[in-house]
Amino acid sequence: MDRYDVIIVGGGPAGSSCAWKLSQAGLTTLVLDAKAFPRVKPCAGWITPQVVETLQLDVDSYRSENRGNPTDEPDSRRTWQPIHGFRCGVIGGRSVDVRYDHAISFGIRRCEFDTYLLHRCGASLRLGEPVEQLQRDPDGWTVNARYRAPMLVGAGGHRCPVARMLGEETSGSSNSSDSSNSAKPDRSAPVVVAREVEFPAPNDCERIDPTMPHLYFCEDLLGYGWCVRKGAYLNIGLGRTDHRSLPHHVEQFVDFLRRRNQLQCELPTWMGHAYRLYEHAAPRLYGDRVLLVGDAAGLAYPVSGEGIRPAVESGLLAAAVIQQAADYRGESLAEYHRLLTRRLGMPRQPGIEAMLPGAWMNFLGPRLLTNRSFCRHVLLDKWFLHRGQAALAN
Ligand SMILES: Cc1cc2nc3c(=O)[nH]c(=O)nc-3n(C[C@H](O)[C@H](O)[C@H](O)COP(=O)(O)OP(=O)(O)OC[C@H]3O[C@@H](n4cnc5c(N)ncnc54)[C@H](O)[C@@H]3O)c2cc1C
Structure with a gap:
């Protein structure tokens, strides 16, 4: 033993x-x-x-060498992608760019x-x-x-x-x-179900700005899709709290990216995963x-x-x-x-769907997600980046 x-x-x-x-x-x-x-x-x-x-x-030191990749892939160093902002919007709709003058996040490969x-x-x-x-x-x-x-x-x-x-x-x-x-x-608690692909970025992705990942919410606000170039890799995915309609929303998101010319190549096989919020x-x-x-x-x-x-x-x-x-x-x-x-905080802090019940959510939610001030100060600073909470002292 x-x-x-x-x-x-x-x-x-x-x-x-x-x-x-x-x-x-x-x-x-x-x-x-x-x-x-x-x-x-x-x-x-x-x-x-x-x-x-x-x-x-x-x-x-993290960036200087690469011992992590599962296969022989393009870059010999670990990926470290500074992120200076996000493009936010609704799938099928308009979007706004929110830029910061410094790195607010970093893209890594798990x-x-x-x-x-x-x-x-x-x-x-x-x-x-x-x-x-x-x-x-x-x-x-x-x-x-x-x-x-x-x-x-x-x-x-x-x-x-x-x-x-x-x-x-x-x-x-x-x-x-x-x-x-x-x-x-809570066995009835909804889980996030997600599908994702990460692969070496094809040449036609050059115009995707790696410092500005894209975040597009589903119209019903039950999830969002992302498209991000991290150095030499492209990562596309969508997560939702409603598992039945996941394949439909993934398909809709990919169509949307293709129509906007953000994606031209064939995608590898999607990987699925789930986790609780x-x-x-x-x-x-x-x-x-x-x-x-x-x-x-x-x-x-x-x-x-x-x-x-x-x-x-x-x-x-x-x-x-x-x-x-x-x-x-x-x-x-x-x-x-x-x-x-x-x-x-105690569980069940309000999220966007809790703050905007029912019909108001359907009406106002998609509009808020193309409002630059809301996206910057609430969606990104508060909900995505938790900028108000300092790092845990270690
Ligand atoms: C598609 C998707 C995108 C995401 N994007 C982000 C993001 O951009 N940023 C972010 O902060 N979070 C993101 N998350 C959430 C994040 O990935 C997880 O919250 C995070 O990985 C949790 O870390 P963990 O160590 O708890 O679990 P995990 O990273 O899942 O690690 C658990 C480990 O346990 C091992 N394990 C499982 N069962 C056994 C067993 N029986 N015996 C031994 N070992 C076992 C597994 O092999 C695994 O290595 C995303 C999640 C998904 C699904």
């Missing part, structure tokens, strides 16, 4: 950030991930300056970014090994009948086996002796000897669907609580719930 202080299930940004902080504090940490890295993760790949600061990313973070985190890594068995006893956890630790962190994204297990525990007997937070996972989720964050971080807890920001920042911040907060905890009983880990809700 291999013994550690903490076992983390999942090596995405949530898991690697948590492992990074725990390793710095001298705790022996194991990260298990079902996939070998570099692995493909569907994602537009925008990170805000606050993420760069919190992760203490040395951008020059196959590179996640691999970089995981390899610098200082933990022991078991990659390509899915967690299939989780056994809890009074002293801790046995994972896959091989690894033992007194503390477990679920960072396995939307289908995290630790989150699934916690959800099953909570929805069991109401007399459960588990001293975790009482919120039951914080607004809609009743997060189940901890139990005895266990914490959930990132998508496993359903923490992505409402409206934008940005999940990397909440993943990183929750990973770091979880690590801080683990270091300080007198023991790993639920009551000792409750501090994590307090810190996280202070950071993210």
Whole structure:
């Protein structure tokens, strides 16, 4: 049996950030991930300056070499695309350009970014090994009948086996002796479903300005599509909270891009993915000897669907609580719930659809999305970039 202080299930940004902080504090940490890295993760790949600061990313060193690409691809260095604004609008309708005089976001490729973070985190890594068995006893956890630790962190994204297990525990007997937070996972909560392609940009994409990604909302405001050139790569996708009509909206979006001459080439096969938004989720964050971080807890920001920042911040907060905890009983880990809700706000913050109910939303929403002032000060500064919230001190 291999013994550690903490076992983390999942090596995405949530898991690697948590492992990074725990390793710095001298705790022996194991990260298990079902996939070998570099692995493909569907994602537009925008990170805000606050993420760069919190992760203490040395951008020059990050850009200088490339060990992340899954295949031989055009650029030998990691992609780092400064973003100076967005084109915002409604699919099939008008759009406005909102420009800033400095970089307000950065485009990365997840196959590179996640691999970089995981390899610098200082933990022991078991990659390509899915967690299939989780056994809890009074002293801790046995994972896959091989690894033992007194503390477990679920960072396995939307289908995290630790989150699934916690959800099953909570929805069991109401007399459960588990001293975790009482919120039951909201099984009826809508998830964002998304489709995306990322591929080497063909020559006819030269005129797409890589510093100005395009964001086009669906007319019913239940999702949006994006088209972004990140250096030598093009990334196109669309996410919605209504899964039945996703294929129709993806098709409509691609037609729209073609009609506007923003897309001429054939597209590779779409990749699908799903995850929960914080607004809609009743997060189940901890139990005895266990914490959930990132998508496993359903923490992505409402409206934008940005999940990397909440993943990183929750990973770091979880690590801080683990270091300080007198023991790993639920009551000792409750501090994590307090810190996280202070950071993210209580669930069900209003998004655009909550602010503009029913007919008003249908009438006003599409108009607001072509109003430059609304797009800059509300849509981008507040909902997409969270400019008012400083980086998490680390
Ligand atoms: C199409 C799309 C576009 C997006 N664009 C953006 C964006 O531009 N910016 C942004 O901030 N966010 C974006 N997001 C959201 C963002 O990708 C997620 O919120 C973020 O990846 C969450 O990180 P995580 O570490 O919690 O989970 P993940 O990154 O999903 O990592 C979870 C890891 O757990 C592993 N795992 C799963 N099951 C097991 C198991 N049984 N055993 C072991 N390991 C397991 C997986 O292999 C994976 O590596 C987007 C999401 C989608 C779907």
